[in-house]
Amino acid sequence: xxVLYFAWVRxxxxxxxxEVETGARTVxxxxxxLRAREERYAAAFEDLxxxxxxxxxxxxxxxxxxxxxxxxxxxxxxTGG
Amino acid sequence: xxxxxxxxxxxxxxxxxxxxxxxxxxxxxxxxxGVVRDLPGDPLEVMEIEHxxxxxxxxxxxxxxxxxxxxxxxxxxxxxxxxALKPGEMIMMVATxxxxxxxxxxxxxxxxxxxxxxxxxxxxxxxxxxxxxxAAKDEDEAALDRWS
Numbered sequence: 286x287x288v289l290y291f292a293w294v295r296x297x298x299x300x301x302x303x304e305v306e307t308g309a310r311t312v313x314x315x316x317x318x319l320r321a322r323e324e325r326y327a328a329a330f331e332d333l334x335x336x337x338x339x340x341x342x343x344x345x346x347x348x349x350x351x352x353x354x355x356x357x358x359x360x361x362x363x364t365g366g
Numbered sequence: 367x368x369x370x371x372x373x374x375x376x377x378x379x380x381x382x383x384x385x386x387x388x389x390x391x392x393x394x395x396x397x398x399x400g401v402v403r404d405l406p407g408d409p410l411e412v413m414e415i416e417h418x419x420x421x422x423x424x425x426x427x428x429x430x431x432x433x434x435x436x437x438x439x440x441x442x443x444x445x446x447x448x449x450a451l452k453p454g455e456m457i458m459m460v461a462t463x464x465x466x467x468x469x470x471x472x473x474x475x476x477x478x479x480x481x482x483x484x485x486x487x488x489x490x491x492x493x494x495x496x497x498x499x500x501a502a503k504d505e506d507e508a509a510l511d512r513w514s
Contacts, residue, residue, distance in 0.1 A: 289418070291416060291486070292416055292490070339486070342418070358418060358421070360418070360486065361499065361502070362483065362501075363483055363484065363485060363486050363502065364483075364488055364499075364501075365446065365481045365482055365483070365484075365486075365487035366400055366457075366478055366482040366485075
């Protein structure tokens with residue numbers, strides 16, 4: 286699965302995207318796996334209320350399923366306009 | 367309907383003149399332009415705008431389509447830039463065309479409210495003190511309530 290990071294999430298984790306081998310069934314499960322990896326992931330995912338997530342480029346909640354998902358992106362609340 | 371996500375500057379006058387050209391049934395055209403604002407006390411060197419290629423275009427198209435349906439628009443234009451922009455530079459514009467002004471104004475506000483917190487852009491302000499990601503405002507999120 287392709288995992289993307291934007292803005293300060295990207296800065297904290299240190300890469301804009303990476304390929305992740307995972308059997309996670311939901312976004313929450315994926316977050317638990319990533320947090321357990323290294324301190325930089327734990328720091329980035331410390332407060333989920335400060336994060337948003339998109340699965341295959343559509344905004345979803347953290348309890349969204351990942352069946353068949355190809356791309357998951359984590360980022361802070363958006364500041365367009 | 368046209369959506370453009372680009373790093374290049376755009377010509378507001380030309381975009382406005384070309385928009386909905388030849389549509390004699392559209393009695394009202396509204397344009398809104400967002401400009402990089404300098405910071406009082408701590409001069410802004412540059413505003414860096416990051417985005418999510420692919421999702422950005424899809425999200426903007428979806429918003430524009432919703433605006434067309436909801437406000438009976440004859441045409442809609444959204445241009446949003448990314449990259450490093452200096453104070454005074456234009457960041458983005460929306461244009462809406464409707465038979466009557468109420469719908470054209472409302473559609474422009476609808477688009478701006480959604481763009482603020484649902485289009486995947488992130489702003490970072492760089493000053494002599496360093497760079498800071500712009501935090502989303504609660505009021506921007508709350509602004510969406512009036513459209514639900």
